[in-house]
Amino acid sequence: MARKNRNPVGKNVDPEAQKKKTRTLTLKSSDGQEFSISESAAVLSIAIENMVEDDCAGGVIPLPLVDGGTLARVITYLNKHAEDGASDEEKRKFDEEFVSGMEMGVLFDVVLAANYLDIRGLLREVRRRIADRMKNKSVEWVRKTFHIESDFTPEEEEQMKKEFAWAWEGVDSDVDD
């Protein structure tokens, strides 16, 4: 992108926001990996923002529920969303590509991390992506994709299908998309 000097002359720059951009925090994953991140990106996570505000950060913020691989992904997301000059459209495109490339296991790692760290935008994107994998799919397909084991007897299943007969017809054929 050929976008330089975006800060117009004379624009008021909030000194506090400027400080956040230059200040870095260190996040520590459950498996002991450390990542540095600008404070302005980190506080897009409400949970981290609260920790910083309560000053219980003390340099390194431990995140015992997020492993290193997942944290690295989350940080990529946060950095993009804190980027100066990234338009909403760019961010939207980034979000789409970001989640569409994730495998199922990764989606669940990220949804739990986003939930724990309270990153609303990311949480929304991943939930939507998971829902997309279920949309208009047969029960068998969803079970296979999400490794859900049915514990119904065939008779029980038949009975339930009768109850909501209108819900079973016309789903996509069981192909991976």
Add this chain to the structure above:
Amino acid sequence: MDRTRIKSCVLNDRITNLPCDIIDNILKYLPLRDVVRTSILSRGWRYKWVTIPYLVFDENFQESLPEKCNIESIIYQILLVHKGPIIKFTLMVPDFEIYPAIDHWLHFLSNHHVEEFALWSSDMDQPMPYHLFNFDHLRHLYLIDGEIKLPPAFKGFSGLLRLELQNVYLAPWEFKKLISKCPSLEYMDLDDLDGDTRDLEIDAPNLKSFSFIGRFNSICFKNASHLVKMSIRTSYELEIPDEFETSQEFATFEPYESDRNMIEVLVKLSSLTFEPYESDRNMIEVLVKLSSLESDGGFLQFLATGGVPQKLLTNLNHLTILSLFHIGFESIVEVKCALCLIRSSPNLQRLKITSGTPRKERNVKTTRFLTAQQTCQIPLHRLKNVKIQRFSGAEPEMEFLKLLLLAATVLGKLEISCYHDVAREARYCMVRRLVSFRRASPEAEIIFQEP
């Protein structure tokens, strides 16, 4: 990295044990039919769906059903098994006879904390069931067709933030009563109101956004100190009748006597009041607090009642987005009015214009006017983005763009998309002329889209 752990997550059923609110929020993105189908996945999923707080019966839902299905009995069935609050209820199925079942459903829903309610009423002659007026938690109400008759004991919707009415029949006194009993209203979208409500008196102290399409005689804001976005369009029609050419003619229309879209007006905004016929103050002066303004050519004509000054006495200092739809560039009144708004908006950042259907006649006066304006400075030092659609390349349009390019010192993008009827050669000429115009902004990029 711990390979065994990752491998095991791939094969485990991880979705079933997600926290409830995550599952609810995943199901939220699924059509209702898919949601119901989850009940058969496993015992763990049997009753997950019955607490979903969003029930949406719309056209997509109807289309997803097998042919012989009766949507009415399905709605009964779902409401019967549903548990817990229903935050959102939508019933927007075309050609679906909702009476008399809707009475029962609304009675049921009135104890379920509905916050968002949308209904497409098929029968114009039926008033909305009175249970609707007992929804205490309503925040968003969207109605298409049907009639509103408020019960005498209507307490109001104290928490209603957003009201959208489309083609709803509403007597003038009912309209007034409804608005006055919704003190929290922030967004109001009135589209083609039926029922002779031509004089709109709006007393909504928290109103932020007002959008209106249709005919009116007057709009009176009694208390609108928070209004920042206003969109008023007088018709869906693309053509503005010739008779609207001058403001004098316009001002003499008699209310109710003519079939015109807009006639006379009384606009009051917070402390600024305007009495028609008594003062020569321009009506546009009332718009000072807006940050976004949308208008069509018809409403510009209306604003021009009483004449158009070069510039407003008070700047529209907060206005950053101006959208003008179906502007007749051959109409000097509309062009003058548009330019007056632009000139009075020193902080304008985005300008979007849709040209009216091009007509060849009588544009000499407008062209001459616009050419003359090019020597005056227009303070457009914040304007970054201009979008013009249905561009025909007529002289006044070209002169208008010339004017903008000369004045906009930080313009980043001018996007033009052409009216479909313009011939290929004419488009070529247009582009050649456009790129030769002087640009005050060295960064300005002109993007031309083929129709």
